[in-house]
Amino acid sequence: MKQQILDKVQALLPELPLAQLAEAPKLEEHGDIAIPFFLLSKERKQSPVHIAKEYEEKLRGFQIPEIAKVEAAGPYLNIHISLSYKAKSVLENIAEKSKTHSSFYETATKQKILVEYPSPNNNKALHLGHVRNIFLGNSLSKILKKTGNTVFKVNLNNDRGIAICKSLLSYKLWGEGKTPESEKQKSDKFGTYYYTLFDKENKAHPELKLEEKAQELLRLWEAGDKETLDLWRRFIDWMLEGNKETYKNYKISFDKEYFESEIYKEGKEIVQKAFENKVQGFAKDESGAIFVDLEDKNLGKKFLLRSDGTALYMTQDLYLAYEKEKLFHPDKYVFIVGSEQEYHFHVLFELLSRIGFGGNEKNFHLSYGMIYLPEGRMKSREGNVVEADELLAEQKALAKENLKERNPNLSEEELEKRAQIIGYSSLAFFILKFNPRSDFVFNPKESLSFEGETGPYVQYTYARICSILRKAAYKEKAPDFTEYSDKELALINTLAKYKDALEEASEQYKISALAHYLVQLCKKFNELYQNEPILKAGEKRKQALLYLCSCTASIIKDALDLLDIEVLEEM
């Protein structure tokens, strides 16, 4: 819309480099298009205030029907688009798109994108850190898909290694043959107990040399010792089963799951071949270990094959890259992994680039910051974590309490359903509104509220709109667009910006842009709601306002869905 008007102006004023100058003003009162004249002022040796004044007169003379007002404000020239033209153009587009369920923004590139998450260590129940990972992954996948990409989701289970062996040892020593069934516990929670128990006993009794014994168990596991493998299989199945249940609560599904235990030895050929082909930086040291020298990239030296020829973590990741390429042929890989692994991914992408596999342009590490508790960093080993299952259950319980107070006559079934949706949204929105890079402190008592910039605030706004439409028995019909007044201007302007928010979220993987947009949109609607009794307006104006309500609801629903949050028509 703006572009069309800009084109018109450009045709009339060919001497102005509008594409370069024009910008969107920050303040509503400055209109829709602003042209600063600082640059021209230098060229023409005239004051920008003077030039702005000159063009104000010129532009007024043209009498462009879509332009309501042209105003020189100091060194700026502000252009106001006519309200009825704007309303028609913005709202009709929304109504059309929602009717056909099409996207408000489509990417030009339309890639096949593989999103890898949450890839947990399967030696413990999932906690708040994973929750952040999962929300980011779920939402990003939806956004990328909706904007025209094909998305695959894969999960790498880290189901082997020293951490698991600590749990195994602990269970062997103190488990007394108990099982999740015998203890009536969720199976991953049962397993987590033995992991933290190891740490506790290890600290209390260094004389038991538990670390060494765990190492020994790892050696047995790698040597294929049957007893160890059987015990591991039993234990890891408990963990995987428990994780799976959590995934269900958090609505994740995968196109493919990988298991480290199945691939941890792979990748030797890739490294060997790269060495033989003298790929840049690849070298062998005197003990026969192969490493790659990345000093030129400030990444140091990275070993890829031990002197005994066995693979390392990085080697396995190279192999996995090949496997994923073979199966999916994606254009782009997105890894959703905590910021503590940034170095690892810098190295991985550099290696992939050197062996001809696409570097930074094909791979992206969506890195997110740590979550701290008021008492410090979360440490699974020590058990001071907020567990994913409990977190969701608590939010739901809180929402339920709230609902009961507001609506004592709700059936238990309806209560349950609404509490589930509201609890989930408060959690998801709380996490997604942050810039993922930033660390934050999670205070369970204070962090999650239902007021202010929250999921429930957005849902509440949606429910309010639904209530109005219900009471008016609204049937969609294009209104008389001249019925709109300045009271609705802010809301209409914000609706027009949805496309930009979605574009930012999709192209720059910036989910928080969408969350912030939603808060802004709801705020504008609530302001209107408070000042304008919609159902009491005259018939024609009411029709126009209802149409606006309906469009707003469509956008809220569309954007919430991309954050993987459901809407409620009543709250």
Next chain:
RNA sequence: GGCCUCGUAGUCUAGUCUGGAUAUGAUAUCAGCCUUCUAAGCUGAGGGUCGAGGGUUCGAAUCCCUCCGGGGUCGCCA
């Protein structure tokens, strides 16, 4: 120590990539608004050396340099 990253009101946060008009909101506090479309809402007030200093520019929270502070990471671990 090297590298990465963050620093914006009591607390949390947007804006930084791509410099532009009066720095965005939330929360907490205080003062108002429910016989009127759902008060999980709205209005108003107070609260800021945008970590510090220098530079570039007509113009810097934004770009460059130095420094300070927090976090991460630097293994033939995963």
